[in-house]
Amino acid sequence: MKRPQNKIGVGGLEISDYEKQLVNEVLNSNRLTYGPVTKKFEEAFAKLHDSEFALFMNSGTSALHVALAAFKAMHGWHDGDEVLVPSVTFVATSNIILHNNMTPIFVDVEPLTYNIDWTKIEEKITSKTRAIIPVHLLGLPATMDPILELSKKYNLTIIEDSCETMFATYKGRKVGSLGDVASFSTYVAHFLVTGVGGLATTSDPDLAVTMRSLMNHGRDSIYISCSDDEGLEQEKLHEVIAKRFMFVNVGHSFRCTELEAALGLGQLDRIEEIISRRKENANYLTKHLMPLEEYIQLPTCPSDRTHAYMLYGIVVRNGSKRKLVHYLEDNNIETRDLLPLVNQPIYRRLYGNLEEKLPVAKWINNSGFYIGCHSYLSIEELDYVISVFHDFFKKQI
DSSP states (O other): OOOOSSOBOSOOOOOOHHHHHHHHHHHHHTOOSSOHHHHHHHHHHHHHTTOSEEEEESBHHHHHHHHHHHHHHHHTOOTTOEEEEESBSOTHHHHHHHHTTOEEEEEOBOTTTOSBOGGGTGGGOOTTEEEEOOBOGGGOOOOHHHHHHHHHHHTOEEEEEOTTOOSOEETTEETTSSSSEEEEEOBTTSSSOOBSBEEEEESOHHHHHHHHHHTBTTBOTTOSSTTTTTTOOHHHHHHHHHHTTOBOSOOOBOOOOHHHHHHHHHHHTTHHHHHHHHHHHHHHHHHHHGGGTTTEEOOOOOTTBOOOOSSEEEEESSSOSHHHHHHHHHTTBOOEEOOBOTTSHHHHHHHOOOGGGOHHHHHHHHHEEEEOOOTTOOHHHHHHHHHHHHHHHHHHO
8 A cells, every 4th residue: 555644643632623612712712721611621531531620730640640649649658668550551651659759569461361360460559558559551451340349448548540441431430530530641542632631530539629629829819720719708718818828738830721631622623523533543444454463462351341443552562563663664654662660771770680580571572562543544555554464474474
């Protein structure tokens, strides 16, 4: 097939007229700080993920960071306490543990789903373990029920890293509602794209208040929005005035604006179409790459959950991925390594060679990558991708 002029990317974006309209309404309002558009976006997102609260901030990483910081503050956790994380995930999942002066403990992953292997968790739990961060990788929920059982048995907090997975379910329950708190990303190439952005969801009102404070410099929750002092009786107004510049936590500036919220709100209007197209594209790729299963492992989805297919993960069954990845890139098909973590230079420097104790992660690091299956790909582009895969393996035989 004819080589496309533009690279077939792992993500894409088209801004709809409705999204542009909402952004213009924000501009015309002269209100950029936290306000009615952000509140509406948060409420809609929380409802779609079966949660009481959603907090919109500048990244999914920030959402993870303030979630862990909030629990550490609320429960008196100590520096050096341990948090279990999967050994295959984006580096932010474990970086936020280090930024909170805690210790990441790496657990190997399932060879088919690439999510944390729940059968390997219990052996990693110690008297210093405080939380587990299961990651819903590439659009697929982790195996949550046994993880939740272990959290009850050992009194551990569950922080879902759902930055790559929105609107998916595990046994009929929405991601974002399975643990104590969850984080989502609205960065480029995700399901909802707001430029920068992320959300945390929870149904714990005290946790929501603490997190809202931490993302706003640690400010007293009585005055988070510049309109929190409107329409108040004199006594209450005077209390708010006295606390406008009162800070009760050591916080961060993790806020977003009404402009990003407008983009997110507008995309919620067509989220069913976005998810449907991703699933169709992923299924199309799988159908036509199935003859190559002898050489490559294609995405799988256990029957007890749904896959939202943010990305299309592939692992070369035997040997390195490099020849295949280079062939795809040379033919204008963008790839990314399948989220290597424990072999990163910084983690090798901090912890030495962890891969020998994490064989599945080692295999994925050596052989795993992903390509795009996003909603903006055409059938012609998908057919081209499929043809390049087949051409590569014909030349190898």
